[in-house]
Amino acid sequence: MTQLSPAPLLSFDNVNISYRVHGVDVTAVSGVSFDLAPGDRMAIVGESGSGKSTLSMAVAGFLSAPNATVTHDRAMFDGKPLDRTVIHRVARRTPGLSMVFQDAMTSLDPVWSVGSQLLNVLRSEARRAGRRLSPATARAEAHLWLSRVGLTDSDRVMKARPFELSGGMRQRVMLAIALCGKPRLLVADEPTSALDAALSREVMELMVQLTEESGAALIIVTHDIGLCLDYAHRVLVMSKGRVVDDVDAGAIESTATDPYTIGLLACVPTLDSVHLAELPTLEAVRRRAIAEERLAS
Ligand SMILES: Nc1ncnc2c1ncn2[C@@H]1O[C@H](COP(=O)(O)OP(=O)(O)OP(=O)(O)O)[C@@H](O)[C@H]1O
Ligand SMILES: [Mg+2]
The missing domain is CATH 1.20.5 (Single alpha-helices involved in coiled-coils or other helix-helix interfaces)
Incomplete structure (x- = not known):
């Protein structure tokens, strides 16, 4: 009997994204198609300006530039169409999808304590799920999430404002905020490029461990093809807005066909x-x- 492969969690067919600049439409992403299975880990690599962030923000629903246009033949997440045809001025997050950004300092609100930002997300996720969350349970959950991302000194971290924490600690806080809503897909846009090499690996390992535990799929956007080969199952290589290779991470040396991918590996x-x-x-x-x-x- 033939084994049916699971329905894809995310399915994109012929996605095109352009920005209107000085009255002219400039293509940033062109004809991108891919399916992502539940629990799969895919890296998107490519040089600066190749369209990695544009694509990942369109996936996660954060593409809020008023001048951006998306067209596609299919964009489905978790069996439902993703409304990515009209881009709104205010980003609309899709339930079940979370994003971690490159620079945690600018992603966290500098005015509010880390604890209040984490509690806000926990409360809004509970409201969305129709779950009652008492203040004491919310605080206990916040402490638990901080310890899950390796921040053992959670009393201090809850009270701290982002500038009082190190870069690695802030990125861990971002990870707690992104994962506490138990997403089915986490999109991480250059989550470690502001960190040094050893810390990058620690944060990548944590991201992989926590998504594996919850069964969430992971999209990692990175410049560092060497780093992503150790953590992703699959690699999408982008150049000038197009996908030039879509290969298994373990077999990239033998299966990559595009000279750009071969050059990157070299x-x-x-x-x-x-x-x-x-x-x-x-x-x-x-x-x-x-x-x-x-x-x-
Ligand atoms: N808001 C915007 N308005 C106009 N053009 C944009 C906008 N955002 C991105 N672009 C353009 O779209 C193209 C793709 O940019 P994008 O940021 O997606 O690339 P990237 O691969 O993420 O690059 P990097 O590795 O530097 O982050 C670039 O030419 C960029 O200048
Ligand atoms: Mg980018």
């Missing part, structure tokens, strides 16, 4: 890089490929 520093006079750049890899092609012809 630029990842390894332990052997220490023997090189200089690290390869994307431009150097491109030049070498062109030279080799000329020699071969």
Whole structure:
């Protein structure tokens, strides 16, 4: 008997996103299609301006630029159509979907304590779910979430305002806020690029561990193809608004077909890089490929 694959959690077909700039429509994302299964972990990688944030914000419902237009043949989340055709001035979050942004300092409100921001989200998620949440239970849940993201000193963290915490602590708070509503999909746009290498790995591991525990799917947007290969099942490579490769993370070296992906992989520093006079750049890899092609012809 053939095994039926589970219905996709997220299904995008032919998504196009443009911005109106000085009266001209500029395409940022073009003809993107992908399905994401429940619990799947997908990374979106690509150079600056390739459309990673535009795509991930459209997925999560945070694309609120008044000048943005989205068209698609299909955009479904959890079996329901995602209204992404009309972009509203105020972002509309879809229940079941959460997002973590690159810079926790600008994503958290500088005026309010971390505790009050976390409690607000817990209360609004409870209201949405029709659940009564007493002040004592809300506080207990807030402390629990802070300890789940590794902030053991939760009494101090609850009272602190964002500027009183380190970058890594703020990113953990963002993760608690994003996950406390028990989303089925977490979209993380460059969640670790403001952190150093060791902390980046800690936050990635935490994100993977917590989404695995809850069964949530994860989309990680990153510049760092080396980092995402250790955590994602699958990699979507974007260049100039298009998906140029959609491959299994474990088999990327043998299955990537686009020269851009092959170039990106060649630029990842390894332990052997220490023997090189200089690290390869994307431009150097491109030049070498062109030279080799000329020699071969
Ligand atoms: N609000 C906006 N108005 C007009 N153009 C925009 C807007 N936001 C993004 N763009 C343009 O859309 C294109 C894709 O940008 P996007 O931010 O999605 O890229 P990215 O891959 O996330 O880049 P980065 O790695 O630097 O974050 C770029 O050309 C960018 O200038
Ligand atoms: Mg971006």
